[in-house]
Ligand SMILES: Nc1ncnc2c1ncn2[C@@H]1O[C@H](COP(=O)(O)OP(=O)(O)OP(=O)(O)O)[C@@H](O)[C@H]1O
């Protein structure tokens with residue numbers, strides 16, 4: 001299964017899209033909330049019911065001990081998003097943006113773990129990598145989780161169909177493609193995810209930005225507000241336009257990534273030291289000291 005990174009030029013629905021894709025997936029799925037500006041799911045969808053004892057910020061210390069320790073810590077910090085079966089899980093994001101600096105050297109090892117989740121544990125993995133910051137035309141080393149993007153099967157720049165969103169996205173296209181070409185798995189890993197609000201349709205966005213729209217999600221305020229702020233599950237949430245389109249989008253992502261993998265220049269790296277991770281992840285991991293609604 002693919003590892004897909006979602007990014008934006010400026011807040012335009014990345015976290016909502018990542019949640020919708022993770023929850024809509026037909027297969028077990030994982031959302032890694034790796035926005036260096038801080039996570040919003042803990043305080044939003046999960047309504048602060050998972051305490052700060054869980055989350056991405058705890059993984060830096062484990063990584064310094066070794067890759068197997070990181071894998072163990074990763075597995076123990078996942079929380080269920082579906083409340084029951086535990087097939088949809090999340091690694092919750094930073095509680096303070098100041099924690100991002102400590103993760104700079106954790107990203108490559110975390111990327112290995114995410115790829116094991118995708119390859120050996122058969123999860124669809126979505127990464128909320130937040131807004132991109134450039135530094136001299138490159139992804140900023142501390143303010144973006146660049147190694148996650150480099151190694152992703154797919155990097156989706158999320159845009160809305162508005163003039164403003166397309167203008168903001170435009171200046172990222174060249175640097176992002178170049179970065180993926182030079183340091184990543186190739187510029188073909190890059191595509192657009194269109195949030196359908198504003199006058200521009202998918203073919204117009206493709207034309208305006210010279211990059212393919214690989215998937216679309218509708219503007220659907222009710223279900224989106226639930227994913228942003230939590231609360232009572234809206235009636236018909238699973239059948240909402242947002243979730244139905246997210247199901248289709250997740251399939252499109254999978255097909256695209258599979259096609260790419262067939263033509264990839266290099267085979268995906270093996271991670272022998274992480275072979276136990278897939279087994280660990282198959283075990284249910286109850287969230288200690290944290291009630292989930
Ligand atoms: N498809 C959608 N339909 C309707 N509203 C949406 C949709 N996607 C996002 N929103 C709304 O837009 C706002 C911003 O969404 P979200 O937090 O997902 O953006 P973001 O790109 O992650 O922002 P940030 O960069 O600040 O983390 C929220 O109020 C959310 O409910």
Ligand SMILES: [Mg+2]
Pocket residue numbers: 014015016035040128130
């Ligand atoms: Mg966000």
